[in-house]
Every structure is written in structure tokens, then in C-alpha cells.
Amino acid sequence: AHLWQGVLREFADRLGVTDASTVVTLGEGGTPLLPAPALSRRTGTDVWVKFEGMNPTGSFKDRGMTVALSRAVEHGAQAVICASTGNTSASAAAYAAHAGITAAVLVPEGKIAMGKLSQAVAHNGRLIQIRGNFDDCLEIARELADHYPVHLVNSVNPDRIEGQKTAAYEVVDVLGDAPDFHFIPVGNAGNYTAYSRGYREEVARGVSSRVPRMFGFQAEGSAPLVRGEVVTHPETVASAIRIGNPASWELALEARDATDGWFGAIDDERILAAQKLLAGEVGIFVEPASAISVAGLLDRCEAGVVPAGARVVLTVTGHGLKDPQWALRNADGSDVAPTVVDATTSEVASALDLAPRT
Ligand code: F0G
Structure with missing residues (x-):
């Protein structure tokens, strides 16, 4: 195999x-x-x-991150940085963790999905929430990479x-x-x-x-x-x-x-x-x-x-x-309400509209 x-x-x-x-x-x-x-x-x-x-890490970003992190490590980088709407930060944090270096991740405050935020934290990313949107985060990440010892891993990096x-x-x-x-x-x-x-x-x-x-x-x-x-x-x-x-x-x-x-x-x-x-x-x-x-x-x-x-x-x-x-969420914005019944076979069968075998 x-x-x-x-x-x-x-x-x-x-x-x-x-x-x-x-x-x-x-x-x-x-x-x-x-x-x-x-x-x-x-x-x-x-x-x-x-x-x-x-x-x-659950997104296509990993394909690019393996190349970006490999090249960063090859060049002796101790830290990478990215701006992200969530997936890039999850991926950068995971690959940096695997490589044993630091990932600094800049995300728009309150605007990224919970799963992605959890990933960045779980993988020991240095997570900074910015009071601004993604475009603000990217501008700052680029400036930091220009003036500080951090290697940029956003997709402006050709790797x-x-x-x-x-x-x-x-x-x-x-x-x-x-x-x-x-x-x-x-x-x-x-x-x-x-x-x-x-x-x-x-x-x-x-x-x-x-x-x-x-x-x-x-x-x-x-x-x-x-x-x-x-x-x-x-x-x-x-x-x-x-x-x-x-x-x-x-x-x-x-x-x-x-x-x-x-x-x-x-x-x-x-x-x-x-x-x-x-x-x-x-x-x-x-x-x-x-x-x-x-x-x-x-x-x-x-x-x-x-x-x-x-x-x-x-x-x-x-x-x-x-x-x-x-x-x-339903199309009208209301919450999906799961069906809840007592723990009996007949209640479940009835909730599932099942008729007994004949
Ligand atoms: N789909 C998902 C799930 C994404 O996370 C992104 C980008 C795109 C599509 C668009 O890809 O930027 O190459 O056109 N997410 C970036 C991030 C911006 O920070 O995770 P693109």
C-alpha cells in the first residue's frame, strides 16, 4: 500500500x-x-x-503552508506571521507547532469562526485579535515582516x-x-x-x-x-x-x-x-x-x-x-429544534414515523 x-x-x-x-x-x-x-x-x-x-487542519491552506513553513525553517526563521480570516491562522499555527517555531497570527476581533479560533489556540499560536478587518490585519502583518524578524506566510508569499x-x-x-x-x-x-x-x-x-x-x-x-x-x-x-x-x-x-x-x-x-x-x-x-x-x-x-x-x-x-x-439555523433565521423524546423504543419509533413490521 x-x-x-x-x-x-x-x-x-x-x-x-x-x-x-x-x-x-x-x-x-x-x-x-x-x-x-x-x-x-x-x-x-x-x-x-x-x-x-x-x-x-480542515482547509486547503495546508497545501501552501507545508511549502511556506519548510522554506521558512530552511532559511532559519524562528517565527512566522500571518493575517487571517481563520483558516490560514489554524494552518500556520499547526505547521509552526510541528516545526517547533512560533506562529504569530493576526485576526479580526470577533469575526472568525470558533473552530478556527480554537485551532490557533490549541496549536500554541500567538493569537492577536485586531480591532479592524482582515485587510487591516494583512497590512500590519506585512509591515511587521518588513521590519521585524518574522517570516510572512500569507499567500502574498509565493511559496x-x-x-x-x-x-x-x-x-x-x-x-x-x-x-x-x-x-x-x-x-x-x-x-x-x-x-x-x-x-x-x-x-x-x-x-x-x-x-x-x-x-x-x-x-x-x-x-x-x-x-x-x-x-x-x-x-x-x-x-x-x-x-x-x-x-x-x-x-x-x-x-x-x-x-x-x-x-x-x-x-x-x-x-x-x-x-x-x-x-x-x-x-x-x-x-x-x-x-x-x-x-x-x-x-x-x-x-x-x-x-x-x-x-x-x-x-x-x-x-x-x-x-x-x-x-x-433554518432558512428563516430561527434555530433548528432537535426532537426530544422519553427513552422508550415506542416513543422513538413514533417520532421517526416508523410503523411496526407486519
Ligand atoms: N475558502 C476558505 C475556507 C478560506 O479560508 C479562504 C481564505 C478562501 C476560500 C479564499 O481563498 O484567499 O486564496 O482567495 N482564507 C484566508 C484565511 C483569507 O485567512 O484563512 P483565497
Whole structure:
């Protein structure tokens, strides 16, 4: 049996890794690419879901963090720093813990999901909550990295993009070619950039015949790439992508143009409906930001942009357990009320509408 060794070792030739390289890994990558029959039936397309919540800290960030932390340690860094809406901080803290160095993580106060906050704390991150939004955190992290002995591991660090593009390699590996369309959430647009690079490399290597059209989605209240201007007070339930000034703005526009791509906006209601659909009908539980890929697919199919039978891959970026509160809310905003009964078989049978066998 082959035991998966993490992206740096699995893709050593393509990531320039040798026996002499430092490798800090928690076994990231090699995530499931799952067919989604319920979505295929609904849209008349051939839908596959790249489930990045299956990475060690529950998000795609681990693919880039293994590269960023390995290089940081190789360069003798004693501390890394990042700004985060939650997942990057969880990942940075975990990989830094594994490497035996410090991770300083700057997050917007009260605006990150509880699961992610718990991870940063559990992994001994030096967690600082900033009275401001993600964009403020990133500006401060960049300035600290310029003037203090801390190594920046946000996706403005090219090592992050290097690692994240391995997800596109895996898609091509499993499907035997690139899909026609790829749908993906967009915050800083680092991951959008990474996939488009990975796919372009696969064409250059001669293992795939095409680059998919890259369709990226932002939340309606935080959609600078769609509006074409910075959003100063971004808002959305999808806290992971509550970003008003994407760090990889220029790279994203270049990637969009190179892939005949597109950026769209989805409102919070449709994000939460898509989360429910993916969990309830496909069996994949993701956080709200990730569900925007599903909502984006439905939106573009309704718009008639995705032809019948097209092969479509959706990246779902983070696990639902990171931010579980939304699943316990009904569409009208009320709480889901679990059924409670006495501890008798007949009461349970009746609550389940079961009739006895005849
Ligand atoms: N999905 C999730 C679950 C994320 O956490 C992020 C980014 C994205 C999508 C967007 O990726 O920024 O490369 O366009 N989260 C960052 C963080 C900002 O700090 O965890 P992107």
C-alpha cells in the first residue's frame, strides 16, 4: 500500500524538492475528488467536488503552508506571521507547532469562526485579535515582516501559491484531463491564482489537453473583484472570504484572462442554501465560504453559461465543522429544534414515523 507523504514529497520533482530539502509536513493533500450525482442531475452537467476540508487542519491552506513553513525553517526563521480570516491562522499555527517555531497570527476581533479560533489556540499560536478587518490585519502583518524578524506566510508569499497549485495536479491525475469548468471561492484570490497556474503547467507538461474556464465567486457584500473597486466595509456570513482588498488582485485578473474565466457575486442566502444542499444531498459538509462554489455552479447553469454534459470541478475549501452554527439555523433565521423524546423504543419509533413490521 502507498502511504500518502504530503505534497512536497508526492510532487517533489515539480516543487524542486530534493533529499537535502527541509520538509515540514502534516500529510496534507491527496484529498478526495468526489462525484456529486445530486448536483449533476440538477444541472445536467458532470459535477465533481474537490473536498479540501479533508486536509489535516480542515482547509486547503495546508497545501501552501507545508511549502511556506519548510522554506521558512530552511532559511532559519524562528517565527512566522500571518493575517487571517481563520483558516490560514489554524494552518500556520499547526505547521509552526510541528516545526517547533512560533506562529504569530493576526485576526479580526470577533469575526472568525470558533473552530478556527480554537485551532490557533490549541496549536500554541500567538493569537492577536485586531480591532479592524482582515485587510487591516494583512497590512500590519506585512509591515511587521518588513521590519521585524518574522517570516510572512500569507499567500502574498509565493511559496503558498506553489503548494496550493498541487490541487490542480491531483484533479488532472484523477480525471485523466482537466475539466471544462472549475468553480472556486475567492477571497484574496491566491487559490484561484494557484489552480490556474497548476492547470496551465499540466498543459505545458502534456498531461492535459486544456485549461478549464476558472469561475471564481465572492460574497455579494465582499465582492471587490466583481465591482472593480476596494470594498471598505466587507460583510458576509462567509467569514473566510470577508475581504475587501484582495492581496492577489493583479494575479487574479491575469489568471482570469488566461483561462477565459469569470468572477461573480453570490448573496448570503444562496450561500447558505448551497451549503445545505451539498451537505444534505451529496454528503459533504463545508463551511459557508466553500459552499459558494456550489451556489456559483447553480447560478451559472441558470444563466445558461455551462453547456449540458460539461465536466465541472468545484473546490470546496474548508470543513463544515470549523463553523458549524449555520447548519443549526433554518432558512428563516430561527434555530433548528432537535426532537426530544422519553427513552422508550415506542416513543422513538413514533417520532421517526416508523410503523411496526407486519
Ligand atoms: N475558502 C476558505 C475556507 C478560506 O479560508 C479562504 C481564505 C478562501 C476560500 C479564499 O481563498 O484567499 O486564496 O482567495 N482564507 C484566508 C484565511 C483569507 O485567512 O484563512 P483565497
